[in-house]
Amino acid sequence: MSEVEQHDKKPKKGRKPGGIKEKKEKPSASTGIHTAKSFFSNVGTAISRMPMNPAKSVGIRLFLIFLSAIVFFVIVLGYLSYDKAKSTIEKNAANGNQQTIIQTSEKIDIILEKYENAGRQIFYDIELQKLLSEYTNKKLSDYDAFTVERSIRDKLSNQITSDSSIRAIYLIPTKSEKIISAGQASESSKTVLEQSWYTELKEGDKKIMWLPTMQNSGAPYFTIARSLGSMNDLTSTYVVMFELNASVLDTQLKGINLGENGQLQLMSPEGIVVSSSESSIVGSETAWAFAKEFPADTKTDDVRTKDEEGRSVLAVYNTLDTNDWKLVGSVQTSELTKDASSILVITLIVAAIDVIFAILIGIWMVRMIARPLGKLNLLMKEGAKGNLNVRTDHKSQDEIGQLSASFNDMMEQITGLVQQTSNTAQEVLRTATELSDASKKTAISAKEIAVATEEIANGASSLAVEAERGSDLTNNISKQMQMVVSANEEMGKSARHVESASELGTKHLSDLLDKTHQTEDMTRSMMHKVDGLKETTSSVVKVLDVLQNITKQTNILSLNATIEAARAGAAGKGFMVVADEIRQLADQSRQSIDMVSQITDRIMTEMNETVQVLLDANPLFKGQMDAVKETNDIFVSVQQQMVDFIESLDSVTHSIDELNESQNVLSEAMSNVSAVAEESSATSEEVASLSTEQQSVSGQLVNLSSQLENVSNDLKETLSRFRL
Known part of the structure; x- marks a missing residue:
């Protein structure tokens, strides 16, 4: 007899065998004390039998939560009352x-x-x-x-x-x-x-x-x-x-x-x-x-x-x-x-009383919840051992009763599933045998197709290699032609640039020649003007000599006037002052004339030096004009030769363009041949790869058929352990 059946056959408390109720005795003082001792003894026994690890018992968790909540709220309420009364x-x-x-x-x-x-x-x-x-x-x-x-x-x-x-x-x-x-x-x-x-x-x-x-x-x-x-x-x-x-x-x-x-x-x-x-x-x-x-x-x-x-x-x-x-x-x-x-003392006393009541209510909750769950746990262990005939007889309207009903339904479903799985395993075993025979035939055919496809792929690969080599040569020729075309275009641009530079140089030389003529004329005109200025300066020197003589005579006259004024005594004092003023003016005039004479001499010296520099520069201007004329003739000759060179270069460019067009047509044809050869080779290789893969899949299919047969046998053996 299993542990579950023994548990179900325990006699209910409060009844004698045969269904006769026990007579209730009137409680006395000694009976009350004995009952209290018995109650606390039963409480201690119940607590000792409960699993004390909260992680392994829902009842213990509920008991601890209930106890903690009551104690917490009682203590908090008491402390708040104490604090409020105190404040x-x-x-x-x-x-x-x-x-x-x-x-x-x-x-x-x-x-x-x-x-x-x-x-x-x-x-x-x-x-x-x-x-x-x-x-x-x-x-x-x-x-x-x-x-x-x-x-x-x-x-x-x-x-x-x-x-x-x-x-x-x-x-x-x-x-x-x-x-x-x-x-x-x-x-x-x-x-x-x-x-x-x-x-x-x-x-x-x-x-x-x-x-x-x-x-x-x-x-x-x-x-x-x-x-x-x-x-x-x-x-x-x-x-x-x-x-x-x-x-x-x-x-x-x-x-x-x-x-x-x-x-x-x-x-x-x-x-x-x-x-x-x-x-x-x-x-x-x-x-x-x-x-x-x-x-x-x-x-x-x-x-x-x-x-x-x-x-x-x-x-x-x-x-x-x-x-x-x-x-x-x-x-x-x-x-x-x-x-x-x-108030605080009363709160602690009430908290202690609440703890006792919470323990009693918690034990009752454990008995109401943990015992049915423990019984259901034992039934599940029996089912895990292969006994699918176990069922629970717990009937209630709460969640535990619903869980018990769901457990019975689950065991019914598992029993039906095991029976159906056993029948399916027989069908799978028969199908696996037929699939194994067909897989072996498919593997032989795939091997023959793979050999033929491999030979086709080798021929297509050789053709693709030769076509690729011809395409590479054609591409190389195209690149060389492109380089020739580029060089020819660069040469044409350089020739036109040289032609333009020659025209510009000829134009600049003409302007330089004209400006050189103008410079020569201006230098010649400057020499004539310097000669005229030199004559004018000589006239100024002569005028300065006349002024110098006048100043000397004025000075002599002022001395004579001073002497006469001194002879006249007091009557000549006014005339003496005038004579002194005239003498001072004569001295100032003499100093000014000397200064002007020095400036005039310096101007004469610088004009002579300027005339000499202009005379020295005149032959240089003539040599510069001759060199500019010769350079102009050279630029004209170079310009004519560049025109002839450009005409020849245009003819060569036309011939190269025709050759390049022919080369492009040839390169395109070789590229098409190479592409077709590569596509053919790739297709052959893909077919060969698919054939090889099909051969491999056929081999795997044979192995899977064998494995499926083995799994079917194992499943049949596993299902045989369940008792239906």
Whole structure:
């Protein structure tokens, strides 16, 4: 009995043999515990029996996908819920803390405005103004000044007594710069006049200054100072300074709760802690580095940042209206969101429960899917061994049921196919035997045809070789004739070119001869003109000699006139000046005549040289004319000979053209013979090749027939292994 049949004959659970149902017992506590243990034991057994390689089991893949999807979505949903709750808590805490900070800032502004107004009220008290007017009187005696100063101190002390938050009050006239103080004066009051803020108040750059908290030997304090003008003397100004206990601000901060481990700090722009919910840091520089990065143009805001220890904190701040101090509140984010951690814990618990349910559902899915597929796998292995009678009895409406029905149909089709293939193999075996006999006869006939065709091809090849040789000779003669024709044409072109060059040379020589005659005439004319110019220059020399004599006589006359003027004394001074001018003109004329004489001599010399050059060039022109005439006669003779040569060359060209035409006809005839011979040879070779190929195909056909017979026998033997 096969493994499949044994699997089908297993008794169904829940029924006794004979079809009698088992009676159900009422569950008890011990029965429930036993059932739970049995259930988890069965689950463990089922898991251990499942193939654990996902690549080899569809059920395991479905189980892992189902488990991963459920766990993923539960964890993601839980984390998103936790993150949303956390962000909501932070947002609500930020809004609540910011409102608290704003309200506290308003209270602090009220307190600070109170002391701003207090300083103005004290100073503008009518009695105090009268005392200040007397105090600034320079005629006042020392005793009276001491009495007035004590009265002023009493007025200030009364204000301190009425408000316990005021440590000390200082009144400083800017003219005398003598400090009048009341209350517990601090050590820093001794150096007030040296502080930069006092200078700003004194010079009027600012009207009011808030100084951050300073540590004293006792309680910490902060200071307000303002500049005020006297009502009695408009030129006198005073600086009123209050030192206030920091506790007046601390009480406002200590009652505020931003959250567990939350802290409040009121700090100056320089980072000095003016007041804080933690008294130990008042007066020192804040350790919150993030507070120094708040933008100055933003009045209030909330930021999420890190403190000096790297912990995430939620910080809110608000800038006071009275001054530029900032009230900053900080609380650790972890303290705000610690209640949201329970959501994350619940998420993990639910995820663990979902994992258990996913495992149970996954096992059920494996049993519903993997078992039918495993049974179908065993049936396929039986079919692979040759048992075509196997069938599956799984019936359902899902895809596995459809797969089982398709498997049964496939086995039916394979059974019919094997039967049909067996019958076909018998027919193929019979046909292969007949085909083998016919192939052998065809091979013998093809061999005889190949021998006859080969002999025809050899004769056609010899004829083609001889025709090709004759065609090559004819082509060679045609090429030589073509070269002769080309050379003859080139010779004709050269002869015509020489003829044209001779005509052009004759024409140029005629022009050269005419120009040479013109040059000779111009040279002769130039010689005549140079002779005329030479005579003209001689006339100029004669005129220059006459002018030279006139200049000498004029010079002598000017000397005589000078002598006569000297004899005449004072009456002849005017005549002496005229005589000097005439003598100077005579000297200038003599110099000009000498210069013209030199130029004339140079012209005469150059004209003589020019005449000599023209006389030397005249025989050369005559020799050039004779040479040009002889060259012209030679060109005329060459031109006549080239005309005769061209006529002879034309006759030779005509004869060569006729010979070339005859050669072309002969070459064309030889080409046709060669082509026919080659075509005949190619056809013979093709027929011989086809005969050889047919012989080869016949041999292959015989082999294929034998192979087909062998394959048919093998197929018959293979089909005999199937059980139908």
